[in-house]
Amino acid sequence: MQRKVKLTCQNVWKLYGAHADGLLKGDTQPNDADLQRTNTIGAVRDASLEIGEGEIYVIMGLSGSGKSTLVRCLSRLIEPTAGKITFDGEDLLAMSPKQLIDLRRTKIGMVFQHFALLPHLTVLQNVSFPLDIQGVDRVTRETRAMEMITTVGLEGRENYFPNQLSGGQQQRVGIARSLVGDPEIWFLDEPFSALDPLIRREMQDEFLRLQSLLKKTIVFITHDFDEAIRLADRIAVMKDGRIEQIATPEQLILHPASDYVAEFTQHIAREKVLSLRSIATPDMTAGEFAGDLSGSLKVAEAADVIEGANAPFRVLDEDGTPIGQVTSEIVIDVLIGRTHR
Amino acid sequence: MNALTRFFRAPWTFWIALLLITWALSTWSFPLYKALDARWIIRFPAQLQVPLDVWLTAFFKWLQNDADLFLFTFRDLTRFLSSLIEWPYDQVRALMADGFESGQGSNAVEIAPPLSWIAVIFILIALGRYARDWWLAALVGGCFVYLAVFGQWDSAMVTLSSVIIAVPIGVALGLGIGILTYRSLWFDRLIRPLLDLMQTVPVFAYLVPVLVLFGFGPVAALIATLIYATPPMVRIASLALKSVPTEVVEAGRIVGCTERQMMWRVLVPSAMPTLMVGVNQVIMLTLNMVIIASMIGAGGLGFDVLSALRRLDIGGGIEAGVAIVVMAIALDRLSQAFVRRPPSAILPADLGTLRRHPWLVTTLVVVVVTYLLGLFLPAVQSYPAALTLTTGTFWSDAMEWININYFDTFEAVKSFFLTVLLLPVKRFFSGIPWAWGIIAMGLAAWRVGGWRLGLMAALMTTFIAASGFWAKAMITIYLCGVSVLIAYAIGVPLGIWAGQNTRVNSVVGAIMDTLQTLPSFVYLIPVVMLFRVGDFSAMIAIVLYALAPAVRYAAHGIRSIDPQMIEAGLVSGCTPRQLLWRVKLPLAAPSLLLGLNQTIMLALSMLVITALVGTRDLGQEVYIALTKADTGHGIVAGLCVAFIAIIADRILTALSKSSKQRVEAA
DSSP: OOOOEEEEEEEEEEEESTTHHHHTSTTOOOOHHHHHHTTOEEEEEEEEEEEETTOEEEEEOOTTSSHHHHHHHHTTSSOOSEEEEEETTEEGGGOOHHHHHHHHHHHEEEEOTTOOOOTTSOHHHHHHHHHHHTTOOHHHHHHHHHHHHHHTTOTTOTTOOGGGSOHHHHHHHHHHHHHTTOOSEEEEESTTTTSOHHHHHHHHHHHHHHHHHHOOEEEEEESOHHHHHHHOSEEEEEETTEEEEEEOHHHHHHSOSSHHHHHHHTTSOHHHHOBHHHHOBSOOOOSSOSEEEETTSBHHHHHHHHHHOSSOEEEEOTTSOEEEEEOHHHHHHHHHTOOOO | OHHHHHHHHSHHHHHHHHHHHHHHHHHHHHHHHHHHTOGGGTSOOGGGOOOHHHHHHHHHHHHHHTOEETTEEHHHHHHHHHHHHHHHHHHHHIIIIIOEEESSGGGOEEEEOOOOHHHHHHHHHHHHHHHSOHHHHHHHHHHHHHHHHTTOHHHHHHHHHHHHHHHHHHHHHHHHHHHHHHHOHHHHHHHHHHHHHHHHSOHHHHHHHHHHHHOSSHHHHHHHHHHHHHHHHHHHHHHHHHTSOHHHHHHHHHTTOOHHHIIIIIIHHHTHHHHHHHHHHHHHHHHHHHHHHGGGTOOSHHHHHHHHHHHTOHHHHHHHHHHHHHHHHHHHHHHHHHHHOOOOOOOOGGGOHHHHOHHHHHHHHHHHHHHHHHHHOHHHHSOOGGGOOOOHHHHHHHHHHHHHHHHHHHHHHHHHHIIIIIHHHHHHHHHSOHHHHHHHHHHHHHHHHHHHHHHHHHHHHHHHHHTTOHHHHHHHHHHHHHHHHHHHHHHHHHHHHHHHOHHHHHHHHHHHHHHHHSOGGGGHHHHHHHHOSSHHHHHHHHHHHHHHHHHHHHHHHHHTSOHHHHHHHHHTTOOHHHIIIIIIHHHHHHHHHHHHHHHHHHHHHHHHHGGGGTOOSHHHHHHHHHHHTOHHHHHHHHHHHHHHHHHHHHHHHHHHHHHHHHHHHO
């Protein structure tokens, strides 16, 4: 399924240091030695990605990998040192401050790791703040804000102050605020990292529920590989400012591009990520099949059935064409993470 | 041989050597000058002296008389500035204290009286209730009832008027400059050393130019107060804005705030709690200035204290002094409550004005009713004079009684300290030849903070010598040094005790809070009464004033030690004494050094004020310049004090930094 491209970045660099600009003059690209020699920190190095409309695009990396810097370059909270960023085909970096303010007011929403709520405003005032500074009248903006507060499940608390709410509730306010202007693209910078594990899981479910309603284009930053796998349509794995690999969760697990990526995938519950489509072997040698299974089923969902039969199952595409077979041996291989026999 | 090299390599050898050489030169400088017939050893050569003070005086004369800024003269500018402050001040003072009048001088006819004392007290009680609770309301109300009952009302209202004018202007100026430092890095760099200087130059030093430029009167006093009270607000505002979390700033930008919306809708409100600390500071500094400012024309309580001090009217001085303290405590607690006040609950708009703002409405009603009643009933208008109490005679009698019965005891204590401590130290410092002083200061600073610091210290010391204030500066250092030593010797053990014991901490903390709320001048009154004028009285006043930071920082240092470190010490089998000396004190060292730094700063600022009780140091020079309105002399002497403060500050900051690194590296 080909999506319309919403946001792209090409060869984006962000360097910190006294000689940052000089290093990227012309077409030369600095390497590690150049950076070290000039005492420059390469927060983002030569990053290129394309984010499609309606996609959940997760940028995953450990702390210091440059993921937060990259997302701030994408929203131009930080000026990239070099590179090109387009939003709906328009050059984001060429925009005047006024255009940028307009763009942010109408098309961009962002959620922050530590919520970034304004302490002197109530929940209602915080959520309606983006509309307030646009000069929307009080009745309209508060009606709209109340809708959002209801959507995130905080009705009844609209007159609370942020410090009277738990972390999870505060982040719900942050989410409501970021969505109140009905943005086209939604940036979430480690939105659930500051929350307890149980609350985090609940918020992830909440996030998926919201996205099924809203269908926004989403750039989601996380350091948690499980979270990335759980939420993403596509994942970009970053390391030391560079993008190591861009792939769907399944591809990432089946074909990690480097040892670094493989490290992460090792401890993932593969059966919950991989679908039959991606593990089926194309040779349909078996004479008879125990039955047909849909390719979109996850291994975990089909494991009991496959194990219980003595013959392989045929795996079918969405339109019913057979694409291969699965046997209980293959399922076991997946479960124990064995790659060759 | 080995032992000898080890001796020379030991870190303290340098300091011992420096001290010994200084001591030797100090003791034998006079014989040396006689033997060599080299007068330059003890006196800075007159032909090399820089007549900076003469130039400055001439410059200010020129500013005042001839300076033309193309469109208007400098005099026009100062007149414009003072009219800007004068008008609102006159209105507030009329409202609070004097009543509104029409006409000039003796022809003046009163059109309307000032606010009733009942109304003022009610407003303060309402503020106290609004800011926190009934306890605070009772405290604040009680303080102001005291002012009325003890007959200090009129003076107190004059003082309150200058607070009401000075605080908003100081806060607005401070916030404005703070915002500029936030927006522009180079402005920040430009203003920072200026702030350092402003906070170390003694107040008296800029009283002189203010007096020359703005003339004697309440406006000049307000301007001097603003110069004194604004710098800390600038610092706090700058810090508050910079410490708004990055994410909050980004949140503001991502929702599309313009620059102005960013500042006033996001940054300033988010920084509000810290900014309120600044407001509290401005209030306290304004009150601190009340007495000093009365030297150049502020009336009110400050003037009462000053004139009582000059008349040696014990009772009157104490009464007015206590009134300032009472007012300071009330305003301090009130503004602190506003700092900690949680945002108020939002009430639905359909309740009506009365229900939504019960306090505002009631207060307005009380103000109007008492105002109208006051027109007919004098007792409502102003507190009936027949009902005032006075403690003046009580204090005078008490002092007299103490002086009659304990005169010998006080004399003995005084002469003991003078002979054992004060005089030897004074002789030591006064004997140091100026040339060696410069070298020694440079060496010490170099040893602690590198060659840059050494050079700076040497240059500043040279400035002091070259401006002809060497002898006075040495007396300043001696008096400051002895006082700091004593304050530190009392304060640190007290702080350590408080740091380890919560009950002691709450008692000591309360005492220190009160000491810090007292305007510095107030310390002088009882001290002079008991010990009369002289170095010893000055020392006691300085010790009392500078005690608080020594205690506070020591207690803070002990309390903020990582509990794991103490547990590690206990598990290793430390006795309580070992725990204190081997674990807690080394870990608290950076904090102790910071405390020393603050103690020195407060001691220096108090030192200048003690000029009033007859010290012979730089403070006295500034004070003399003030009485003669000799601008240049006052500024140069003030700069000398500032340079001493800056050298001490930089050296101790460097020490504290290196000891902090040591502690953290461990």
